Amino acid sequence: MLGDLADLTVGHVGPMASEYVDEGVPFLRSLNVRPFRIDLDGVKHISESFHQRLAKSALKPGDVVVVRTGAPGTAAVVPASLPVSNCSDVVIVRPGPDLDSRYLAYLINSVARGYIDSRTVGAVQQHFNVGAAKGIPIPAATLEEQRRIASVLGALDDLVEVEERGAAQADELWRAVLAASRHDKESVPLSSLASFVNGKNFTKGGGAHGLPVIRTPEVRNGPTSSTVRADVTASAENLADPGDILFVWSGSLLVSRWRWTQGLVNQHIFKVIPNVGVPDWLVLWAIEELMEDFLGLAADKATTMGHIKRADLDRVVNVPERSAWEDLEAKIRPYWDEALSAQMHASDIAAARDELLPLLMSGRLRVSEDLAVL
Structure with missing residues (x-):
């Protein structure tokens, strides 16, 4: 033990x-x-x-x-x-x-x-x-065996880190383009940029099979072995696919671009669907601009669990004027796509690591002295 x-x-x-x-x-x-x-x-x-x-x-x-x-x-x-x-x-x-x-x-x-x-x-x-x-x-394993297993898994983690760094750099670049924009700004309600669709209680009756249910831990870290799954039919607005924007509005507020396989959006999380003609990067950036205000609002309601109300989505945010969006889209889209691609690749490598991990820990696969997996 x-x-x-x-x-x-x-x-x-x-x-x-x-x-x-x-x-x-x-x-x-x-x-x-x-x-x-x-x-x-x-x-x-x-x-x-x-x-x-x-x-x-x-x-x-x-x-x-x-x-x-x-x-x-x-x-x-x-x-x-x-x-x-x-x-x-x-x-x-x-x-x-x-x-x-x-x-x-x-x-x-x-x-x-x-x-x-x-x-x-x-x-x-x-x-x-x-x-x-x-x-x-x-498990009974010598220190040398433990280190060999950790070395193989660590090599996969190193690849994950490389992809994560690439994604972070690409995200920094598109945000830098937006910050350096000299286009005029206009003030608009956040709610005018996108639809905010609240998730449903998919954890009720959930189990080990079906699609992963996306709760706050999944928004932050992705699906894990402890993620609840549900075998249910859901509408497209309650499903998250790679690239979708998810906004946790209760408890630990956060906004993130989903980068894992398709999942079910649970309650207390908005799937943020950009309105026609509104770039997804602009919607994510606008929410991030208001996040400090949202955190303050949630803290004021924290006698039970901090949260914001739907009316709070009408808060005004300053964005580049609409006539500039096409120009910014041409500059930002390559970085946005590069970041998402790197994140998805990192997730694929992590998934391979997660499949290999229990096999190594249980002894069903072994690592030789030259670090070959047998």
Whole structure:
């Protein structure tokens, strides 16, 4: 069991809003922990003095952090590029000499999912605790075998990272084109640019077969082994295909371009359908421009769960005048398509990794000393 091979503790639990500073020690939260990697987008920071006070939750490279709340069981290794950091509300696993960190992260994200899902508690917001984490079963494998498995899977992850970087650069380029545009601006309601179609409760009666149900974790990370699936018939406006824009309007507000296989859009998520003649990149950009306002509105309603109302979609946003859209489309479309293509390629590689992972972990496939998969 994991508790026999590693030291486990939990990140800081308690109020944090007053402790954040503009620069300082990176402070990881659940949203910074993605499957197999740490995402520093939107990371918070704390002062060095507060970091010293939170010595118990201080992280170092090689530690494995596991999400407790929201998407419990999501795991990643703290990279060498993050020599000093701290964290909140995650399980911290410090592997002993007989357990490889990367191997453990792959294990937790894959074959340990059933164990984790059966041991989450909470009717509304599920939690995974240290006690349950200590009981995660660890397959019998030598340290060398673990490292070989992690090396093969890591090579696929490196390819994913290359594609993700390419997508991020292409997205930066089209946004830069839009920001540098010298065309006149006009103020329009966000609701005049697109239709915002709310999803349906597809999780009710869902199971292990059918299309993936897209909830907030799926918008952020894509479908995983814990994603609910539903074998139902749905209209086109409740289906998301690669390139569609999804806007989570309740809970953790976010907007994103969907890049995985077709899925069912669950409730509390808008499928954003651009109106005729309105470019999709303009719609995504307009929502992003208003996101800070939306987050403020949601925070004011956070006595239960923060959200925005449909009337809030009438908020005004400044966009390039309509006569400029054709010119901007010619400049932006190649970057937009390049970004989506790279994201989809990254998703395909990740899917291949996810298929290979349980086969390696279970011993049905083995990795030889020359890293050939047998």
